[in-house]
Amino acid sequence: MQQRAKPGKPSRVFDRGDEWNALTAFVDRPLPHAMLGILSGRRRMGKTYLLRALVEQYGGFYFGATAGTEAESLRQFSAALAEYASSPVAFSFATWDDAISYLFGLASPRKGDTPGGADPKAPLLVVIDEFPYLAKVAPELPSLIQRETDRFQVEGSRMRLLLCGSAMSVMGGLLASTAPLRGRAQIELVVRPFGYRAAADFWDVGGDPALAARLHAVVGGTPAYRRQFLADDVPGSLADFDDWLCRTVLSPFSPLFREARYLLAEEADIRDTALYHSVLAAVAQGNTTRGGIAGYIGRKSVDISHPLNVLEDSHLLAREEDVFRAGKSQYRITEPLINFYEAVMRPSWARLESGQAQEVWAQSAERFAAQVAGPHFETVCREYVLGPGRSLLSTSLGTVGGGVVTDPKERRQIQIDVAVVEPGSGGSAQSVALLGEVKWGTVMGVGHLERLRRARELLAVRGMDTGHCGLACFSAAGFSEALRVEARQGGVLLVGLDELYGRAVPEGVLT
Structure with a gap:
């Protein structure tokens, strides 16, 4: 196949430039054999919108599966395929084996067998959306696709097949372990929320x-x-x-009101939603360790392994390692709306259903700041350091995370909200490039800076290289004049909301 000019991303598709470039590179790769791609992402991320735009650009075949029986799903697929192939009569495949064989046959390089008079040398893009619905009623589908993909590694084919789905655990399992499609995909793309x-x-x-x-x-x-x-x-x-x-969110008449519940219920591997809501509520209340979660819901730590794993596989919960203490980790809810629901809405659900949104919200200011906005702001600050703030550091390497530094003399623990730690190599020690503290509703002062300096001293005593470790204060509420003086003298970086959103340059210098 000849290299073709990549179609431009339609203006109606907001952002998603990297995803679009990856998908067009996959479709246009000049290889004369079948290629497979896996695209996933939680619901509401715009996957279907993106894929439909891609199919329009390439004139490919799109099929959106729905929940139904095997017979109904096969009939719907057959009808869609017949329409795409401009068949004068409806297709009536007896089995999915026949349907998949015919589908791959459309990508034969032989001249004259392309639907609608398409270029017989152009790639044939096929998108099967919400593939987990089909795999549930026809579990043989991955094996059938594997067989045809392998066959057309030897025989010529223009097939570019994209399987897409919102059930994260199912989509992740397509390429895992001994799954039939393991090792067959040329692209695995997760459509994530906007930054x-x-x-x-x-x-x-x-x-x-x-x-x-x-x-x-x-x-x-x-x-x-x-x-x-x-x-x-x-x-x-x-x-x-x-x-x-x-x-909107707090109104029982708004679609967003029950959305957090639906997000959990839609995951294929979640059965006992009450247990999963309890786990998420525990995290939202600040119980972020495995032991803390177990204690909050009244279970043993070993008994919550499965729900924690399912929530991680569903990309609703993330386990973040402590960058300073091996083996220690904390959990974080990845979907802000679920965290808001568990922290603010669920405890007052009956009142919200009765239309008392104004009263509930008026009494939730402290809870919103401590359990929603504060933790979320920490995540945003780490995202800043990973992205636009990376240029402020002397290194482009290292793990961005958080952790705890123990101060044995003062018998306290210093929480580091944003840290950049580089692994040692060739016998050299681990090095720390940045230590940062984050505050949502507190005007930060010199005391916060002193705490970061103390943490840097303690890490140096532990043998970590802190010679080029900068200090940073992140605050949504601002900084004291004394701290601003320190920043002007060097040694600390001050990052507020204007700096995070690119409207101002961070104050101070990292040394």
């Missing part, structure tokens, strides 16, 4: 970092929540945020 800066632009609130930060702490970077769910109902200003929240 915090892209989300601010998508919601048209990028000009108000304080509003953008609060909005992102509630709805995150899920594109469907603005357009499909809220019909472009966007808070007009920071002063409008409370009213907006009460008329």
Whole structure:
């Protein structure tokens, strides 16, 4: 196959430039044999929107599966395939074996067998969306696709098959261990939520970092929540945020009101939703270790291994290693709306259902700051260091995370919210490039800086290289004048909301 010019991303597809480039590179790769791709992502991320745009550009075949019996699903697939192939009569495949064989046959390089008079040398893009629905009723499908993919590694083929799904555990399992498709995929792409800066632009609130930060702490970077769910109902200003929240997320008449519950119920491997909600509630309440979660829900640590694993596989929970203490880790809810639901909505569910949104929200300020906005702000600050803030560091390597530094003299633990740690190599010790503290509602002062300096001293005593370790203070509430003086003298970086959202340059210098 000849290399062809890649189609440009349609203007209606917001962001997603990296995903679009990866997908077009997959389709246009000039190889004369079948290729397979796996695309996944939680619901509401815009996967279908992206794939439909891709299919339109390439004139390919798109099939969106629905929940149904095997016979009905096969009949729907047959009808869609017949329409794509411009068949004068409907197809009636007896088995999925026949259907998949015919599908791959459409990608034969022989001239004259392409639907609609398409270029017989052009790649044939085929997208099967919500593939887990089909795999559930026809578990032989992955094996059938494996057989045809392997066959057309020898015989010529223009097939570019993309399997897409929202059930993260199912999609992840397609390429795992002894699964039939393991080793067959040329691309494995996860469509993730928009980053915090892209989300601010998508919601048209990028000009108000304080509003953008609060909005992102509630709805995150899920594109469907603005357009499909809220019909472009966007808070007009920071002063409008409370009213907006009460008329949308906290209103029993809004589609977002029960969305957090639906996100959990839609995961294929989740049966006892009450147990999973309890696990998520434990994390939202600040019980972020395995032992803390088990104690909160009244179970033994060993008894919660399965729900923790399922929530991780579903990308609803993330386990983050302590960068300073091997074997120690904490859990974090990855979906902001679920965290908001567990921390603010679920404890007052009956009152919210009865229309008391204003009263509930008025009494939730402290809980929102401590359990929602504060932890989420820490995540945003780490994302900043991973992305635009990386240029401020002297290194482009290292793990970005958090951890605890124990101070035996003072008998206390110093929580480091943002840290960049580089692994040692060739006999050299681990090095620390950055130590940072994050505060949502607190004006940071010299005391916070001194705590970071003490942590740096303790890490040096432990044998870690801190010779080029910079210190950073992140605050959504601002900094004291004394701390600003320290920043002007060098040795500490001050990062507020304006800096996080690219509206200002961080104050201070890392030394």
